[in-house]
Amino acid sequence: xxxxxxxxxxxxxxxxxxxxxxxxxxxxxxxxxxxxxxxxxxxxxxxxxxxxxxxxxxxxx
Amino acid sequence: xxxxxxxxxxxxxxxxxxxxxxxxxxxxxxxxxxxxxxxxxxxxxxxxxxxxxxxxxxxxxxxxxxxxxxxxxxxxxxxxxxxxxxxxxxxxxxxxxxxxxxxxxxxxxxxxxxxxxxxxxxxxxxxxxxxxxxxxxxxxxxxxxxxxxxxxxxxxxxxxxxxxxxxxxxxxxxxxxxxxxxxxxxxxxxxxxxxxx
Numbered sequence: 001x002x003x004x005x006x007x008x009x010x011x012x013x014x015x016x017x018x019x020x021x022x023x024x025x026x027x028x029x030x031x032x033x034x035x036x037x038x039x040x041x042x043x044x045x046x047x048x049x050x051x052x053x054x055x056x057x058x059x060x061x
Numbered sequence: 062x063x064x065x066x067x068x069x070x071x072x073x074x075x076x077x078x079x080x081x082x083x084x085x086x087x088x089x090x091x092x093x094x095x096x097x098x099x100x101x102x103x104x105x106x107x108x109x110x111x112x113x114x115x116x117x118x119x120x121x122x123x124x125x126x127x128x129x130x131x132x133x134x135x136x137x138x139x140x141x142x143x144x145x146x147x148x149x150x151x152x153x154x155x156x157x158x159x160x161x162x163x164x165x166x167x168x169x170x171x172x173x174x175x176x177x178x179x180x181x182x183x184x185x186x187x188x189x190x191x192x193x194x195x196x197x198x199x200x201x202x203x204x205x206x207x208x209x210x211x212x213x214x215x216x217x218x219x220x221x222x223x224x225x226x227x228x229x230x231x232x233x234x235x236x237x238x239x240x241x242x243x244x245x246x247x248x249x250x251x252x253x254x255x256x257x258x
Contacts, residue, residue, distance in 0.1 A: 009149060012103070016145045018195070019102055020138060022210065028094040034215065034225065035098040042111045043093065047086055049115065050122045054082065 070136035099141045103148050117144040197247045205240035
């Protein structure tokens, strides 16, 4: 079945493919000079949420 | 803990599945910059990028726990694809698509509307054309290649490019102009066309 994507989504998909390939060629240090890094609070919250997610899933099992 | 840092991504995934949460923390630490840079370059807003970054790794966490990680050796690419799907979901919900138009050049190689056709056949042809263009970009002199990649693949403004490369905006614009001239010449020589009709 042919799946028609809206042009904007097709554009984002193409841009995403290029960027993913390109990013793999850069070191983390180079990327840090070009873009921001995630905030330490973001990492902290993420790890806490992941931990909670893990605990609740274990309880279910 | 220290020895965990020497494990491969696959070994960390196995350790995490076996119940060691620290393995997941190390995976986040190891891949956070690439994944965050990808999300940021796609959405261009730090706060939104932070949210999508969290959601991406929570999905990764969940998928691994459910035994759905099977991409040996390509962990970063896998996480970036998960992030990409969340980015698309976000824009679908917002009905706001961050298309980047290049006002500086009326004949911009990468902003051609014809490149957004949607049939699968056209899509394949376009992908081939873009691959050809990318390989031509690699043949440009380094300073021109750098400007093209920063502008078109990473979406930086000419002001940002000038700052990153320590040149004036006019120099950055000039390099882009020569890059486009060179690309057109190479395309003529190789008989590559960007119009697919």
